[in-house]
Amino acid sequence: MAGTSRTRLVNPRLGTYFGIFAAALAALVIMALMFEQLGASDSAIRFLMLAGPIALYGAIGLLSPARETNDYFACGRRVPAFFNGLVLAVSALGGAGFLGLTGVFFAVGFDALCLSLGICAGLVFMGVLLAPFLRKFGAYTVPSYLSRRFESPALRVVAAATLAVPLLLLLAAEARFAAYAAAWLTAQSERLMAVAVVVCVTVMVLAGGMRSHTWSGSAKAIAALVALAVPATIVAIMMSNLPLPQITHGNTLRVLTRVESARGLPLVAAPLLAFDFPGEGLEPLAKRFIQAFGSVGSLAFALMSLVAAAGIAGSPSLLSRPGSSPGVHESRKSFGWAVLIAGVVLLTLPAVAIFLRLMLLDQVIGQPVDRLPAWFQALQKAGIARVDATTPAVGFGNVSFDRDAVLFSLSFAAGFPQALVYLALAGALAAALLALAGALVGSAVLLSEDIVHGLQTEGAPDSSRVGAARVALVGVAFLTGWLAVAAPADPFKLFLWSLTFSASAAFPVLVLSVWWKRINSWGAMVGMLTGLGVAAFVILLAEAGALTMPSVLAGAIGLPAGFAATVVASMLTPLPSRNVVNILQEIRVPGGETLYDRELRLQRLRGRSPA
């Protein structure tokens, strides 16, 4: 788009539009609160808090259709840095971050930091190492970038097949988390809700692809942040008189530490490579909150933060995001926003966990089994908490708590009106829907552009490329629905596996493709396949018990293996051609026309003039 100014591309009224959305959301919540006080039925309030926000996201998605490829696959390259950062941060966390990570903080305290730090560091790595260069290239998918960068059509299919693995795992994980939140919100079965959320997300993004996903995603991200902030802030005021849960939980933490030692919570030391995160469902409190390396060994802690960082940085569903910013500088800025927003969320989640943990320790542990507080009895009845009554007083070993329910149980334990509990659930649902939509669009575009159309995509007219992407979207949606119903594993583990696969298969090759001149197409192909193979092999061995390391750390072996294989294979095969090196030199400089757009423009010019 040479000659078009950045200011002309970006819609100046975006802030107004999303301000209206935030106001509508606030009005909805206040309305639900009033209805509840007026005695409306519980199911009506549930319906309002589920259908209201989803109708808003759906309306935004359906009202931003796209007919041109640039709109459908890259949102017209007109998303300003803040909105890109917002969507990036919340979809990097997703349902796994909001629901799962809070529960992990609740159960293992300090040791959960390895994941939160990893996710934040991943955004930094991606912003510094990859995003600006991928934006300069401007391809719609990672395989399309790699195949052009190395002038190797075969690499496109290999890369697409490789990247499908982390994408499918992410799809299954996020669909499960979304279904979990929706099931609590509607009191329906999780399987039914899995199908319902996949249908909802498909409808939201079908009309406009990346364009629908970006704008409805910004709305979802705002809803997720609001829904996280409101209960946490109110509880923070109740507990510390200050409305900043992120930094004022110090006093709460001191009380918590004292209560923990008074109640005799054990100090445990984990072996170096131990990685004992709570699984799905009801889990006991493992250790004292503040103690380091009680569930996760110190080596595993460092490895997990690096694997998570590389996994987020190489995640194919996030890597399509920089392509939608108006320029290279703007795409760098979007990562600044993303790190800021993700950082604030990642400071709020442990605060939520600390508040709930103190309530549990203070009011439940040590009490007689038959005289527990009302909120805890209600949680027990709902199946979120359980006490195995063997002793007259409740001890640590007897209490277990549903990992994914921690986020919304806080509102419940603090005695808030039901509408606020449903708000917390709707926020977690929004985060999961956002990550699900991102993965769904990412895999559909991968399928239609890189596999179905394969080698001659760019010659095809816009209508057929967009049409193929829509068909692929419906196909992937069916697959996701089936995966969400059929996948038996813990969704949080699926999320970690997805990070491990993208860390070992995608990250090494992508980094070297920008920062190392000697890499050639053989190196890229061998590197991706080796990373994928090694990670899969280690996961299989670890799950079978043949290897004394946790399977989610497979990336710690797969990542170096991927790097080594890329380097060795490149050195053993001929130098990259002059043309390939020229492309690399173009990518490294921010100025000048986006490479992919120039290719399309030249193709159109050739098509118009009779040869």
Add this chain to the structure above:
Amino acid sequence: MIEWSERKAYWRHTKVQMLTSLLPFLLALIVLPFYAEVLNDARVLGIPLGYFLACHGLLVIAFVTMAVFVNRQDAIDHWHGAHEDI
């Protein structure tokens, strides 16, 4: 548009900036959590220091790293004439 003769200098400058952004951050990311237990005896805002540095500290370092990188890299682009002509 950048001159051909400038490209090498530009890329060297960019590489140095990448390393100065990422290496200290990476070092802090790996090393800081190991000292958390020792530092926990001191407190900031009532939060044990080790936990505070590992949680709040690293997230702040990440944001500062990213913000400094964006501005420095933009300055490098302009210095070498490699910036976007918008």
